[in-house]
Amino acid sequence: MTAEPAAGLAAVILAAGQGTRMKSDLIKVLHPLAGKQMIRHVIDAVREVGAERIVCVVGFQADRVRDALDAIDGLEFAVQEAQLGTGHALQCAAPALDGFTGDVLVCYGDTPLLTPATLGAVVAEHRFHGAPATLLTTMVDDPTGYGRVVTEAGTEVARIVEEIDADASTRALCVINTGVYCFTWPVITPLLESLPADNVQGERYLTDVMEILASLGTPGRIYPIEDPIEVMGINDRAQLATAEGVLRDRIRVRLMREGVTFLAPQTTFIDADVAIGRDTVVYPGVLVEGASSIGGESVIGPFSRIVDAHIGRGVELKGWNCIVRTTVPQGSIVGPYVQQGAE
Template sequence: MSTLHVLILAAGKGTRMKSAAPKILHPVAGTPMIDYVLDTAGALGPATRTVVIGHGADQVKAALGGRQGVRFLLQEPQLGTAHALMQAAPLFDGVAGTLLLLYGDVPLLTAATLRRLLDTHLQAGAAATVVSAVVPDPSGYGRVIRDDEGGVARIVEHRDASEAERAVQEINAGIYAFDLATLFHALNRISANNSQREYYLPDLVGIYRADGRRVEALVADRPDEVLGINSRVELAAMSRRVWQARNEALMLAGVTIEDPATTYVDAGVTIGPDTTLKPGVTLQGRTRIGFNCIVHSGVRLVDSILDDRVTVLDSCLVLGAHIAEGAQVGPFAHLRPDTHVGRDARIGNFAELKQTRLG
């Protein structure tokens, strides 16, 4: 297996988000979207993971500074996707292997798809392999045009496509595997002779083809895997997808969720079987819930532990607390950090506890 390096593009401003915060730090279902991409990349066991930063660079570094094995590369100014890749040339001077190019705003991409991408790339001996998707309405996307042998002949932007090319439903998802041996020589030949005066990665296809090198495409099994996020509307839609998938996994594992559409569970939460979540429950942080618990409507638990057979009645807020087996809390109770409710204890209406041991 070729040595793998991962480069994640995360320098963009995210203008349509209309936010002072970098786009990639906005949470999808409770987790910053860049974290999904870093976790997926980490599952592949790469030799290096590099995040290209630009707008809000200090905020991104502060948010990700605790991650082991992640390095940062500044792109300033931001002159397109190929320009971002050009900035990485000094990092990979004399380095052999495969470079996997990802985007910090594509959180649903799976490690399984990326493994298929790498396998396809290496087996074909390609200079580059791109992830594509077949969609019913490809309007606005670059089209993947294949040659007679099934390789990629070119990638054509929608505005430049002929009528026949616009009828093609296979689109460029922009995720690539590159052979490092040929990448930067080809990149240096990309021109910014376009209306935006930027350097675009799809131009590499023509350069590789002119050199007689092969370019492949792997079709993603699920088009939604390669969806990016460009607005808060898309952010909310993506969060709904993730929450739905988490809730389905919990229900298949034996948890009753009475209304999945109004139940919000963070990625770090664990819940035991035969526990019931009533409508309107929010579980955040590293909350752990045992088996046969009941969490009623309007409850929010953050970084808290519920042992087995605990009942939390309506409209309670529990922050950093531990509720022991058989206890009951609420309704309308507020448990603040470092509170411990003992076994079979009862906390009634409108109680507020902080740094307290009861029972």
């Protein structure tokens, strides 16, 4: 599929909610996953797809989120003072995109498993068909808690119904709304002002945009994916642990395909921003954290911990080492139980 040229791509990341089910004083989107905050995984994914502008909608602990993300180049913020629904959240982002004429990718800050490949496919599908809106969907065995997607002709969205507003027949549907949209921004912006709040929650749902489009005779389309784990939102610590496992599996698989050997992969924990050169062998029980790098043809002995450190090419750590915020020169041999660098 070839995407038609467009006036550009922007992204809006919705991150205003508190996340009370995390049982934490820290807002949900700042909880760490594989060495970086949850929302940073989403930011990295939309940036890799080609989003030229990224607007993050903040609300609860807005200053804390801004401070945590302030070093990210080009990130803009919009504030949702009162949480009046996802449609209202996008309304809050609209002034930041005033005059923008391209496509806008919308996703949640608590969906760190979204891949650039999937987001890129949504954008390509959107541009290929020229739809005003494209919705990422998936099918699950148990759709409890999710909005159900009602379609016509298989690919056109008639409406999305939140579970709390759904009747029995709608609740029986297993195609769910993932919360990921690609919108033709000049078409969608005027509709945001007309979103109703006549639902059980008394909120302005972004999902209602799809029903409005259908009523105008210009329905949005769906783009389905098979694996629902990729669109899993993180709501509690159990889901956080599940996402951690998925991300770390992806990291290990990627590194192994790049030429790194893990003798016991499931016992080794590598953060997302770590770089490891080819032909390096990593023994069981190793943790590599932060922005660490390990040169090629190195051997990292068992139960070693490396934190924000740089290991040169051809280095051997004998094992049970702790290397923190320092550099180990090329070709070095570090004996067992030796610690180097700052604690």
